[in-house]
Amino acid sequence: MIPFNRANFLRQAFSVLDLCKKGERKISSVMESTFKEMNGESVLDVKDKAGVGGGVQDVYGEDKASEDQLITPWTVSVASGYTLLRDPHHNKGLAFSDKERDAHYLTGLLPPVVSTQALQEKRLMHNLRQFKVPLQRYMAMMDLQERNERLFYKLLIDNVEELLPVVYTPTVGEACQKYGSIFRRPQGLYISLKEKGRILEVLKNWPEKTIQVIVVTDGERILGLGDLGCQGMGIPVGKLSLYTALGGVRPSVCLPITIDVGTNNKKLLEDEYYIGLRQNRATGEEYAELLEEFMSAVKQNYGEKILVQFEDFANHNAFELLSKYRTTHLVFNDDIQGTASVVLAGLVSALKLVGGTLADHTFLFLGAGEAGTGIAELIALEISKKTNAPVEETRKKVWLVDSKGLVVSSRKESLQHFKKPWAHEHEPIKELLDSVQAIKPTVLIGTSGVGRAFTKEVIEAMSSFNEKPIILALSNPTSQSECTAEEAYTWSEGRAIFCSGSPFDPFEYDGKVLVPGQANNAYIFPGFGLGLIMSGTIRVHDDLLLAASEALAAQVTEENYAKGLIYPPFSNIRKISANIAANVAAKSYELGLASRLPRPKDLVKCAQSCMYTPIYRSYR
Numbered sequence: 134m135i136p137f138n139r140a141n142f143l144r145q146a147f148s149v150l151d152l153c154k155k156g157e158r159k160i161s162s163v164m165e166s167t168f169k170e171m172n173g174e175s176v177l178d179v180k181d182k183a184g185v186g187g188g189v190q191d192v193y194g195e196d197k198a199s200e201d202q203l204i205t206p207w208t209v210s211v212a213s214g215y216t217l218l219r220d221p222h223h224n225k226g227l228a229f230s231d232k233e234r235d236a237h238y239l240t241g242l243l244p245p246v247v248s249t250q251a252l253q254e255k256r257l258m259h260n261l262r263q264f265k266v267p268l269q270r271y272m273a274m275m276d277l278q279e280r281n282e283r284l285f286y287k288l289l290i291d292n293v294e295e296l297l298p299v300v301y302t303p304t305v306g307e308a309c310q311k312y313g314s315i316f317r318r319p320q321g322l323y324i325s326l327k328e329k330g331r332i333l334e335v336l337k338n339w340p341e342k343t344i345q346v347i348v349v350t351d352g353e354r355i356l357g358l359g360d361l362g363c364q365g366m367g368i369p370v371g372k373l374s375l376y377t378a379l380g381g382v383r384p385s386v387c388l389p390i391t392i393d394v395g396t397n398n399k400k401l402l403e404d405e406y407y408i409g410l411r412q413n414r415a416t417g418e419e420y421a422e423l424l425e426e427f428m429s430a431v432k433q434n435y436g437e438k439i440l441v442q443f444e445d446f447a448n449h450n451a452f453e454l455l456s457k458y459r460t461t462h463l464v465f466n467d468d469i470q471g472t473a474s475v476v477l478a479g480l481v482s483a484l485k486l487v488g489g490t491l492a493d494h495t496f497l498f499l500g501a502g503e504a505g506t507g508i509a510e511l512i513a514l515e516i517s518k519k520t521n522a523p524v525e526e527t528r529k530k531v532w533l534v535d536s537k538g539l540v541v542s543s544r545k546e547s548l549q550h551f552k553k554p555w556a557h558e559h560e561p562i563k564e565l566l567d568s569v570q571a572i573k574p575t576v577l578i579g580t581s582g583v584g585r586a587f588t589k590e591v592i593e594a595m596s597s598f599n600e601k602p603i604i605l606a607l608s609n610p611t612s613q614s615e616c617t618a619e620e621a622y623t624w625s626e627g628r629a630i631f632c633s634g635s636p637f638d639p640f641e642y643d644g645k646v647l648v649p650g651q652a653n654n655a656y657i658f659p660g661f662g663l664g665l666i667m668s669g670t671i672r673v674h675d676d677l678l679l680a681a682s683e684a685l686a687a688q689v690t691e692e693n694y695a696k697g698l699i700y701p702p703f704s705n706i707r708k709i710s711a712n713i714a715a716n717v718a719a720k721s722y723e724l725g726l727a728s729r730l731p732r733p734k735d736l737v738k739c740a741q742s743c744m745y746t747p748i749y750r751s752y753r
């Protein structure tokens with residue numbers, strides 16, 4: 134083995150660089166990051182491996198391993214021929230030019246025609262539209278992602294409004310429910326209880342070395358569908374494809390992870406096609422230890438600035454994980470914080486339609502879990518910032534109803550800790566309808582995961598004391614939505630300002646076409662993540678969520694308001710994400726949380742220039 138020292142390292146590095154310059158080798162992401170490292174561009178933390186000396190960011194331990202340690206023999210090679218066609222990152226299918234076919238040993242492996250990406254796109258959209266069953270469209274999209282990554286993202290970006298419901302909610306929910314039977318190829322990293330004690334090793338099996346964002350779930354609360362165990366993998370995969378399509382984060386730096394600690398879903402445990410551990414969920418110390426090992430391994434492997442997005446954990450773990458790791462890691466809980474940020478943006482822009490300030494409104498939630506309390510807290514925080522009233526006071530504008538009724542002070546003893554701040558003085562009320570009539574909210578928000586919980590009586594009550602009741606039915610997928618667009622509009626006689634978590638089609642009421650908004654965290658997390666990554670932010674602060682929310686609200690145009698919309702259309706999402714990223718990064722620099730210095734002058738331009746675009750590249 135060549136002894137590791139700076140001189141040898143540089144010699145090797147420059148000989149590879151030479152080959153690259155001559156076009157004989159493609160620079161791999163490993164070498165690329167090594168060069169950056171040598172230039173001092175982004176130095177990650179030096180790993181603490183007692184007794185053996187290695188270089189800065191010797192992530193895979195090749196250099197510092199002593200002879201008895203095992204290492205992974207990663208090689209750098211240029212894909213060609215059949216392998217190139219089977220490599221989703223580089224495959225272009227029929228779009229390989231004749232010159233490329235010659236140079237890369239593809240001649241004969243493809244039919245003679247040379248297609249454009251635009252024509253491929255047209256053909257694929259035509260084929261997708263032939264499928265009438267949404268799950269078939271989902272599977273066709275996943276196959277495309279596995280076959281030709283750039284074409285997948287091109288399709289998704291150019292047809293975002295049509296394809297979002299396919300790769301994301303609601304179809305992704307059904308895909309998770311049936312994940313075992315539609316399973317073709319693994320799409321992310323599975324870490325189960327069986328890997329306890331060697332999670333770091335498992336991370337190293339992932340083919341990409343440079344990772345900037347991880348979306349992780351333990352599958353316990355997949356959308357509003359409950360515990361889907363290991364089959365929750367569809368969620369991190371879907372969320373990360375939006376990181377790329379909507380936020381422009383490069384696909385190669387995104388890593389979907391499912392942590393499998395078992396499932397309490399009896400149906401899945403008995404399903405012969407179930408893909409996860411066939412046991413009940415580990416809890417308590419066993420669970421906490423696995424998560425602790427995971428969080429340490431992630432930081433050890435990818436460095437301080439790896440963004441970990443927690444997704445669809447059950448309440449009891451979600452709050453705890455967020456509060457435990459928010460001071461030591463760059464973590465973000467999409468269901469608590471992302472949802473809060475998107476809903477706050479919608480409410481702030483709704484003020485243009487209903488008048489008043491946030492502090493003039495009264496909010497009632499059905500559902501006091503992650504989304505409900507997360508949104509509630511951000512509303513209270515925003516009102517507090519705007520009015521200078523203490524947050525303990527501003528929380529009194531917000532009421533929660535859970536499965537046992539209105540959250541009130543007499544229930545405080547028995548409440549889970551995250552509900553306690555919302556237990557205000559009031560007599561106990563069991564039913565939602567009675568709570569609505571007693572509190573008389575101007576805004577009704579559903580985060581309960583209980584489909585059709587906003588009944589005709591509830592919507593009619595809201596409409597009896599509000600000229601324009603704001604009704605947000607946020608639970609996903611569509612089957613769990615607290616009411617449909619049609620119901621909200623019909624029962625409010627066309628007066629409701631309605632948004633849902635999963636998309637609904639426009640609805641015509643009394644000759645007027647009413648367009649429901651989609652208050653989904655997909656508006657926020659891609660741009661938010663991009664903002665954190667491009668500024669090298671090291672911790673998430675609540676003010677960054679407010680910055681994201683403010684940027685989103687600012688993107689709603691007069692034209693949108695005229696249609697009764699409180700969110701901009703998803704078709705503009707790349708521009709919206711760039712603006713969110715810039716505002717988040719600006720706040721991060723202001724708070725001293727950004728480590729990428731000097732601060733770029735024009736952060737919007739910086740965000741735009743960082744964004745991945747899926748057009749084909751030409752190969753030498």
Ligand SMILES: O=C([O-])CC(=O)C(=O)O
Pocket residue numbers: 302355356357445467468608609634653654
């Ligand atoms: O995935 C979505 O559509 C929104 C979300 O985070 C959830 O419902 O858990």
Ligand SMILES: [Mg+2]
Pocket residue numbers: 356444445467468
């Ligand atoms: Mg979620």
